Amino acid sequence: MDRFAFDFVPLPAERSMEKPRTSGITMMIDKGETIEYLQGLLRMSGPFIDLGKIAVGTSRLYLEDYYREKLELFKSHEVKPFIGGQFLEFIFATQGWGGVGPYFEAAAEYGVEAIEISDNCVALSDGERERMVRSAVDAGLEVHGEVGSKTGKQDAAALISQANICMDAGASVVLFEAAELMPGGEADRALIDSIRDRMDLPKVIFELPGWWIEGTTNNVIYELQKFLLTEFGPDVNIGNVPPWMTFNLEALRCGLSSVGPTERSFESAG
Numbered sequence: 097m098d099r100f101a102f103d104f105v106p107l108p109a110e111r112s113m114e115k116p117r118t119s120g121i122t123m124m125i126d127k128g129e130t131i132e133y134l135q136g137l138l139r140m141s142g143p144f145i146d147l148g149k150i151a152v153g154t155s156r157l158y159l160e161d162y163y164r165e166k167l168e169l170f171k172s173h174e175v176k177p178f179i180g181g182q183f184l185e186f187i188f189a190t191q192g193w194g195g196v197g198p199y200f201e202a203a204a205e206y207g208v209e210a211i212e213i214s215d216n217c218v219a220l221s222d223g224e225r226e227r228m229v230r231s232a233v234d235a236g237l238e239v240h241g242e243v244g245s246k247t248g249k250q251d252a253a254a255l256i257s258q259a260n261i262c263m264d265a266g267a268s269v270v271l272f273e274a275a276e277l278m279p280g281g282e283a284d285r286a287l288i289d290s291i292r293d294r295m296d297l298p299k300v301i302f303e304l305p306g307w308w309i310e311g312t313t314n315n316v317i318y319e320l321q322k323f324l325l326t327e328f329g330p331d332v333n334i335g336n337v338p339p340w341m342t343f344n345l346e347a348l349r350c351g352l353s354s355v356g357p358t359e360r361s362f363e364s365a366g
Contacts, residue, residue, distance in 0.1 A: 110329055115146065116174065119297070119331045119332075121146040122333075122345060123147035123336065124175075124337050124342050125149045128154055134166070134169055142175065144342060145173070145342050146176065147177075149179075151182075152180055154183075155183055167208065176238075178211055179211045180214075181214025181216065182216060187199050197231070197235075200231065200235035204236050204237060209237075212240045213229055213267070216273065217246070222257075222261055225265070226261050240267065241267035242271040243255050243276075244273025244274075244276035245276070247275075252284070252291075253290070255287060272301070283323060301334065302333065303335040304317050304321065305336075307338055330349040330351075
């Protein structure tokens with residue numbers, strides 16, 4: 097790894113700095129960023145980004161050569177590209193199981209390394225969720241299972257049960273929808289405590305709310321980042337990070353952002 101600047105200043109020992117990371121994952125959301133933009137961003141923030149989520153159904157709108165080039169750009173910076181779950185939701189809602197297999201095959205052929213399986217908008221039964229995860233794994237894809245809805249609230253027991261179905265079926269990680277974690281801007285303590293007590297935290301990614309949702313300001317996103325870092329420490333896994341926030345999130349993880357030391361940790365020499 098290249099040296100970071102000012103390396104006489106220690107970084108938190110609890111923060112995993114070298115890739116590939118098994119905890120402290122930062123997942124960046126890509127809602128249609130250009131290759132030119134990402135080249136600059138990844139040159140600076142690439143060491144701190146682990147996953148690149150090509151969001152919603154935007155994969156369908158790329159020219160093939162451009163899509164392949166974007167995937168390769170992510171990989172060249174050790175950022176694993178994956179497709180957000182709402183694309184599969186769209187395919188399943190409009191084509192049923194007949195569209196699922198071809199989607200998995202096409203994703204693998206393009207060089208996509210992982211897909212998300214969610215039911216943000218189109219509800220899945222427990223059996224459908226399990227079948228979908230197993231089918232994707234059988235197709236050679238890494239699966240990121242997402243639980244939770246953007247429109248309705250579920251209790252902690254239901255969400256933990258869905259998360260365990262994903263993991264038992266072969267998902268590598270489970271993502272928890274931000275709308276479930278912070279309904280109305282207040283933390284759901286029962287859900288957060290259940291996740292802490294009943295899930296393997298390195299296998300859990302906590303999602304941030306989307307900037308495109310009414311009422312979600314950059315400050316709201318920033319405050320949830322601070323909340324998660326306070327609750328779980330600098331190596332918590334955080335997802336749906338806007339590209340322009342990835343560098344500052346790393347600063348937050350390391351105590352180098354606007355939230356830093358509040359008192360001296362040394363005695364002055366006179």
